[in-house]
Amino acid sequence: DTGVSQDPRHKITKRGQNVTFRCDPISEHNRLYWYRQTLGQGPEFLTYFQNEAQLEKSRLLSDRFSAERPKGSFSTLEIQRTEQGDSAMYLCASRSDGGNIQYFGAGTRLSVL
Amino acid sequence: AQSVAQPEDQVNVAEGNPLTVKCTYSVSGNPYLFWYVQYPNRGLQFLLKYITGDNLVKGSYGFEAEFNKSQTSFHLKKPSALVSDSALYFCAVRGPDSWGKLQFGAGTQVVVTP
Numbered sequence: 001d002t003g004v005s006q007d008p009r010h011k012i013t014k015r016g017q018n019v020t021f022r023c024d025p026i027s028e029h030n031r032l033y034w035y036r037q038t039l040g041q042g043p044e045f046l047t048y049f050q051n052e053a054q055l056e057k058s059r060l061l062s063d064r065f066s067a068e069r070p071k072g073s074f075s076t077l078e079i080q081r082t083e084q085g086d087s088a089m090y091l092c093a094s095r096s097d098g099g100n101i102q103y104f105g106a107g108t109r110l111s112v113l
Numbered sequence: 114a115q116s117v118a119q120p121e122d123q124v125n126v127a128e129g130n131p132l133t134v135k136c137t138y139s140v141s142g143n144p145y146l147f148w149y150v151q152y153p154n155r156g157l158q159f160l161l162k163y164i165t166g167d168n169l170v171k172g173s174y175g176f177e178a179e180f181n182k183s184q185t186s187f188h189l190k191k192p193s194a195l196v197s198d199s200a201l202y203f204c205a206v207r208g209p210d211s212w213g214k215l216q217f218g219a220g221t222q223v224v225v226t227p
Contacts, residue, residue: 031212033213042205045215048212048214055212056212095213100162100164101147109154
């Protein structure tokens with residue numbers, strides 16, 4: 001069990017650039033979640049995948065955000081035309097069918113200059 | 114809609130003393146309740162959960178939590194705090210009719226002094 005892996009750990013970008021983050025869930029976990037955490041706040045739900053299907057998206061996920069999980073394994077979260085307000089920690093979590101515990105990765109910290 | 118409240122931004126406790134971190138929740142139906150801990154620049158680590166059964170739940174690192182349905186609370190406790198327990202603690206709730214997404218509280222910073 002190698003845990004949930006996220007890449008990169010840190011990303012610094014200029015406003016207006018596109019960024020993409022990757023999440024590798026625990027092997028055979030078919031449920032995958034993305035959350036966003038800003039300073040001083042708890043994580044907020046962004047989107048949920050069951051296998052390759054994106055079943056729920058938060059209204060926080062504007063049109064500039066897109067997430068995929070093409071083969072039901074790893075997932076990517078892309079932010080287009082980044083804004084300073086996108087600066088946050090982006091967390092990925094996974095859980096198994098029938099399991100109740102979500103296991104989190106270390107996160108990707110995005111700084112938009 | 115579901116929500117979680119952690120009324121204390123910070124809890125200060127001396128090493129060896131009991132530690133309590135408060136959490137209250139609101140959810141339709143029976144709640145699934147969780148506590149996670151976060152160390153600086155790290156993701157969240159699972160501590161314990163309540164799904165059903167005994168109201169007193171034991172978890173990792175000597176932590177426990179008590180589910181109180183009438184008070185809609187799920188306070189985290191540790192009988193004897195360690196300096197290494199200093200971290201950010203999050204309470205979370207999952208509604209029974211969701212895809213499992215968690216609603217988190219704002220977090221409580223625990224500071225344990227030697």
